[in-house]
Amino acid sequence: MSATGLRSEEALEQGVAMPRPASRGEGRVLLLRTVTLVVALALWQALSGNLVDPFWISSPLAVGAKLWLWISTGVLFRHLLVTIEETAVGFIVGGVCGVVLGGLVAQSRILQRTIDPFVTAVYGIPKVALAPLFIMWFGIGLMPKFVLAGISVFFLVFFNTLAGAREVDSSMVDALRMMGARPAQIHRIVILPASFPFIFLGFKLGLPYGFVGAVAGEMMASNEGIGFLTQNSAGQYDTAGVFAALTALMTVTVLLDAGLARLERWVFRWR
């Protein structure tokens, strides 16, 4: 009897613990995506020079050639590195500020409600609109880009940290208090880990915004970075160059996103 009971529990637990079988549609989806990409590129190539002047839309081959040129001369990586550096610094500084301030504000219901309309108002400004101001304040070096990237990340992390700290299951906090936990211990053992999924989400959403902030800053005033590359190509009516820079941007965002998804699966393996 008892053996049966235990066995069924174990079976249940194994069923849950087994890695999810790779969904059967996965390979098919990958194939369809590839086909879509190839068809789109072929269409683009066919249109270019036949129906539309390549001056406006360039062509996949010309863009490829341009990319290859930039890669082989090292131009692409030099500019890419600048943009990544701006994004990373803004991401880290803005994100850490977001977690710390979000955590502090979450301590007080009154404080939270007091600042809410102000924070929401500032958050509502398109961050790009702040670029001219930051350039005025900080010049055309890296600083205004750090700030622009940072501020974009900050708000998302701040709001998510606040939401996370509010969502903590109070019965878990009570359980720890009964075990004699001090406030600092409750924060470390329950509140921080419980809000971590929210904080992570804030960082995940914030990353592309930080990237956009950095690129936007570069487009306004800069002599390096992917934003500059785009702007510079456009200034020379080099359509292929613009598309090549955009392709580089897209590739970076896709890679960042995939990397974050993997990190997320690992960090939240307890779910």
Place this chain on the structure above:
Amino acid sequence: MTGTRASGANPLIEFKAVHKSFFVRGQQFDVVRALDLAVAPGEFLCIVGPSGSGKSTLLNMVAGLGPPSTGAVSYGGRPVSEVNTEVAYLTQHDTLLPWRTVADNVGVPLELRGMAAATRRPLVQAAIDAIGLAGFEGHYPRQLSGGMRKRAMLARTLIQDPQAILMDEPFGPLDAQLKLMLQAELMALWARSRKTIMFVTHDIVEAITLADRVVVLSARPARVNLIETIAIPRPRDVHRTRFAPEFETHYERIWAAMELGALAQVPA
């Protein structure tokens, strides 16, 4: 009869004229009314009563998680005015930390005391072995069945080694065999340590098997319908208590008191 009587000098836990109401959308909602109850040090007290009668509410008061509306609840002679860290509380709802493994959950009380990880490990392992979860130390709560999570919570409760333990339907989701095994384990622990235990259950057989006294609550608002002193001699064998000559009488009296409670529910 060897059970400790609450009539003995100083109760460890005492309810005096306790009322508890909740306000739900402006409507007063009486859950406990004029309740008096005393639990002696070292006593094993079981509480039975219809679901929704206020059993968890009573334990919460002792835990310091929800004060009475009027009246007083005291612990060790002092009113409970804040979270009561002298008692361990095995709650009805799941309070395991989902991001921690079973071992890391069970070790929390020791971790809070600043015990080093290496010192904790053998104690945690012993606690896990005692409730039959060996082999699942590295599992996350999500990967366990409801009964296994309850057992992990039990291990975490016992590892605290508190003066008194509050248990809210701890063996509810377990199969019969496992339930008996854990009842035996709990009785042995109680016999060794003489901790004071307040144990809520809806299982009359379980209550008679474990308790010195069984308190039968009425339907909401909770009053004490009956306090039945269990005369089955100790040490008891959890497999055999239901065949003890006294069992039948206890069962019938408690059952009757429960039915009275259900009838009293009719007028609003």
